[in-house]
Amino acid sequence: MKKRFLLYCVVTLACWSTSYAQKQTVTGTVKDASGPLMSASVIEKDIPDNGVVAGENGRFTITLRGTSRTLEIRSVGHVPQVIKLKPAQTSIDVTLQLNDAGMDQVVVVGYGTKKRITNTGAVSSISADVVRNIPTSSVQNTLQGKLPGFFSVQRGGQPGKDASDFFIRGVSSLNPDGNKPLIIVDDIEYTYEQLSQINVNEIESISILKDASTTAIYGIKGANGVLIVKTRRGGNGKPKVNARVEGGMMSPTKKPKFLDAFQTASLVNEALNNDGLQPRFTQQDLDLYKNHQDPYGHPDVDWYDIVLKNYSLQANTNVDISGGTDNVKYFISAGAFTQNGNLHNFQDPRNQGIDNQYFYHRYNFRSNLDIQASKSLKVRLDVTGRFGQINQPIFYSYFEPQSSGIMQEIYDFHIITPYAAPVLNPNGSYAYAYGPNLTNLPTINARLATMGYNRNSRTDFNVLTGITEKMDYITQGLSFEARIAYATASDITRIMQREADPPSYHYNPADGSYSLDKNGNYSLKQFDLHSGNQIYNKRVNLQAFLNYDRTFGDHHFYSIALFSQDSYTAKDSFSYALQVPAKFQGFTAKIGYDYKKKYLLDFNMARNGSDRFQSDHRFGFFPAVGIGWNMAEEDFFKNLFPVFQLFKLRGSYGIVGSDAVPDNRYLYQQFYNRSLSQYAFGESPSPITPIYEGSLANLAVTWEKARKKDIGLDINMLKDRLSITIDWFNDFRYDQLFYPGHIPTIIGVGFARENLASVRNHGWDGQVRYQDRIGKVGYDVTAVFSFAKNKIVYEDEATPAYPWLAQTGHPIGQPFGYTCIGFYTDADDIAKSPKPQVDPSIIKPGDLKYKDLNGDGVINEKDMGAIGKPNLPNTSLGLTLGLHYKGFDLSVLFQGAFNYSFSIQGIGIEPFQSQMQPIHELRWTPDNLDAKFPRLTSNASGISSPTVFPSTFWLIDAHYIRMKTVEIGYQFPQKALPFRINNARLYFSGYNLLTWTNYSLYQQDPEVSTNSAGDAYLNQRVMNLGLQIGF
């Protein structure tokens, strides 16, 4: 290295001496953010035939022949750069920017790749290096706002369980399992869990396939769209080692505030008074809560602060090595990821060695090998393993083995209140939640300090081996490829818990006495080991296909004929035995043609089937066609609008299917089931296991189908600086599996779902990207938009008594409820208004008043119409801003979701179920008529309860905008790097840094789902610092 540097100096000096010579030699290197670029082309501007290709380490040498002294540097997938050399300059280092939208950008589609210029389908794609440094454990969390047509919501932030739910172009099936996109990693199907465990460092690119022409080759599994992940592989060259170390700090995106003991006690008294009950607290109690003079008799504890830390840590380390020769190419990577939880450490000495913190540990490795076995035969072997461990504390004792979340513990007013107990008694013993209406459990910290954990260990192991035989000896462009993939996952849970809660005492400061809790455990019981649900599954996939790709002059033909078979075996959760494998088999063909990259046409078809259907109609045919016309290649267009490099109109139409059958896979079979409970006759009972007739079979069950139309426009203009992609789509999803609504229950038995529903889903998505540089500052702006709106066209719904009760015509997931028209103002108002049919004494002024839709004078289910919008946003926007200057780069993603409804209920908000929160102070009182909350009541089933009477009052027409990811990096100049390091980058990255939303009053993260509000582990904001070095 040193020697070479000296050599350079000498050469440079030598060149300087001949600087004004005609034939000057210029040397330099080309690289991009991830390292040297081999095979970049360097061309002298005014002499187009004077060009060289960069070689090893991106190094090139060119002899200038012209006078412009200007070089143009190009590389596939990068923005070309034009550089004017200074006088006397003979060496140059060029850093190219990646171009995500160039014409030659390669996108991965099913069983192959396509170029942006010739693609006819709706595909969005990103290169994984733009998301590699986002500090989150699950790859699907990184795609929000990056890919048009990709909708996702992250429901919670627990380490190891924070993977987002995602959908491609929204949802369009009423079948609960019918909206999950197919996930394909290196052409093998993955499950959601497997996807969330992949290390992003192993990924080369991610694509989503959205329309029929791209998904039809997946046939019966393609209707929900496909997410394709391609992993990295080795290239020619010396071993290249890359190491990345990063550490981050996590804190909740939203920290809920709870009222203190005095405020809570006052509100409790008020609520009881509202209900005509005796107040619980005397004025003296209230005073003591306020002045904190009696910390044990009248404690005031903010349990959130006691239990949860403000931040927790995560760390991520990755090392990969890649390279190869003509014969063997390799990519080998290993990674370790650790994410810690947000609990304070309460370890009791007797719990020594027991780790019941939340945490997630993951270790990944991958080895992708390509071997050129002979001139024509290529062999491939990919081996990957993932080992993950998720830990969480156990809160409940052996006898109540519910697993609850930490936020549920803190929110739940039955478990703890600010005045229920001190953190510890004066003698150091544990306290328990003391008082009426409390479960009297030991305090959260007492249980965290003494109870055990639930630890889930998962091992995934995948092997993919394949061959590619080039069969040019038969005909030019023909090749054969075959693969066998084996994937297995096992998931074992270890539950360590004590036989009972720890002993805890109520301390009475008046007489100094300690009284034991009601469980009467005088001693700390011993630990007990259990196993939880154990998962085991394996998948064997076999593919064989013929590829043909050949160009005859201006005519380009390509085709694929593929046979694929898949068998997936899972473990039965009841019998612990392996189930009958789920089998899938199919043939797929694709025929494509383009003329001068101008007229594009492809046919895709699949004939495949799955064992979810009767054997005589198991196979379906799924055809699709895609056409494209690249007008920018037409001469008239070039003349008229020279500004366009690409102006391509494309369209596709086709039918794809979905074989998702919820619950019972064998709808076409009727079983007689054994009951889990027994029934006994006789004086000395001998239990008999009841056997009963299961649901009636649906012999005609068939796959769901989607008729998909897509029209798209791809534009590149201003020398590829501006690229635009817009898609309009209209999908009609029919034959959905739905419970028939027209069958009276007098039939006396359940029945299977039938193909009895259809939904139309239409919308727009696209991306606009502009990139340029001003002087030395390069910048890019990318806007991504996705909009998908669905409507139930038909479902087998009995004609409702009133039109507003119908679900048909509304989107999937439409909430139904009462229309709130304010508060009851006084007794007179209550008397003359329609009321729910409940105990009239519980209806009081300050309760919510609902609209009597059918005018029958009472409020009941007949008045529950469609209110608000589904919880899943139907509009998603992303705006990425990028800047780079010399070694610095900055990228910021703002992501927003719009058009959805959020409501909250139960322990998230209802008084006496939830802790008292700031919103409860905005309650209705005779002096506060314009309230944000109805009158307080201790009655869990009062008429204002959002659980019992869901209404528009609680629904928020929600939206949010987030500073989702930020990355700031600095690439050290190579010269400054010591040892053999040739690439070093220091970066800061952030995740969920800022959030703007319109429902801060509910104190929830905007991505939390309506139903889990209040008990989800808070979504996390992450600030991360990383260093990447390569040598």
Add this chain to the structure above:
Amino acid sequence: MYMKTYKIVLSFAVMATLTAASCKKYYESVPVEQVTPDYIWDTQDSVGGLANNYLTTIYTYLPLGFNRITTDFLDAASDDAISSQSGNTDITTMAHGGITVFTNPDNTWANDYAGIRKATIFLNNFHLVPMKNIYERNARLGEARALRAFFYWELVRRWGGVPLLGDDVKGLTDNIELPRRSFESCIDYIVSECDKAKDSLRTDPVDDNNLGRWTRAGAMALKAQVLLFAASPLYNGGNTGDSLNGYASYDPNRWQLAAAAAKDVMNLNIYKLDSPLNQIFIETKSPEIIFMKTQSTGKTVELANGPINFSAGPAAGYTSPTQELVDAFPMSNGKPITDPASGYDENNPYTNRDPRLTATIFCNGAPWLGGVVETFDGGLSRPGGSVVQTRTSYYMRKFLGQYETGSSFQNIVHDWSYYRYAEVLLNYAEAQNEFAGPDASVYSAVESIRQRAGLDPYTLDPGLTADSMRTIIRNERRIELAFEEHRYWDIRRWKIAGSVYNKPLHGMEIIKNAIGTFTYAVQPVFTTSFDNAKMYFYPIPYTEMVSNNKMRQNPGW
């Protein structure tokens, strides 16, 4: 060169084919571990093994009365009790007349029809099983038939006439939109099915191994109850005028049929009144109980209904009996407390009462778990505040184990009795009194119940009118059968619900005085509501109305 690669490709292909084939080879195409009908209706099985399991399933559809309406007894929606839980619980919904086409906590429609279908499948297929023991074989057919009749009766007393499916088992492609049949045809059908079942069922008393199955007496007791209802004012003539809800005109002979059916059970001379009363509910075998739902041992009934705050037996105290029910118990001398000669002392209201009061209800001062039930204000089991506790100062005692001096709850038997001999006697007395007046057999039936209760004297005044006898029988029925899901239906079939409801129910406020004495004050605690125009019948559920074009709603809904 190419030969070599061909070999590799070929071996790869062979490997692939083997892998492909292996999926087919080692596994079945569908799970075979599931039971199919062939195994149940096994044509080789001479003992009917799985068929018996199938028959057992139908029993699981029988309702279990303990705290059946979510957490409450059905009778907590009558005037006998209220729920201790304030707020909008299911039982208060019912007591407030909050039943709608959507909401009906006592909606047994789907459950009953599921039971009916399963019984019919059994009846249609059991002949395939070549059981050797003909007595046993017939008995099983009888059980299925009796179960089916029982489920129809559950439907009819809630909704009036309902669709009758007969021996049809409907498939998805059949016409399932059946119209409701008249009340009369339903009663006729149930009665004839009871008669048919009776002849093939096991004779009484049943052997110990089959305790809990239907017997002849069970089918006869069901028939007696059905006929008593059919003869009652709600159905017997006039009323809504709709044939779905009753007979077109009054016919006194219906009382005679009812009396005769009850008399048939009495004439078996097998069942008898057993004592002590409380024991019959917590033992596996009692000579009084004719048909019951057997249960494995447990303590759920105690946990749900026992008085609160006993550390030896923590209980939820869900059921608060009313002052109205307490007042219905006479003094131990048999005289009602309203009788000036009864000796009732308002300041000492729980002494010298009918022993059934103590057996049925916890009053203040009752012994329990080695301590005393305190339901005075601020007492152990009525501490005030918002914890669930009695709202009337009473807790339900019936069905609970005998833990007066116990130290904790144990797992004991809690079978739910549907028919017991005391009810048959009362059915007979009521029907006979209506048909023939208070003859000696009526006196004898009522007095035998009072005698078993421990009243002294247990005899009734001679020469009562039919009306006075009716009042006595109805009160006897109320206190003898309290909480056994009778009162709720009785006030309906007597057509007195309109006057029993729509007024406040009462509890006792007990203040403990400084010297240890108590002051008693009756307080209104809860107001029920009932719409005479429609609530004698439940509304047909909404889903049923919209999915069946031939379905007709009950009047007023």
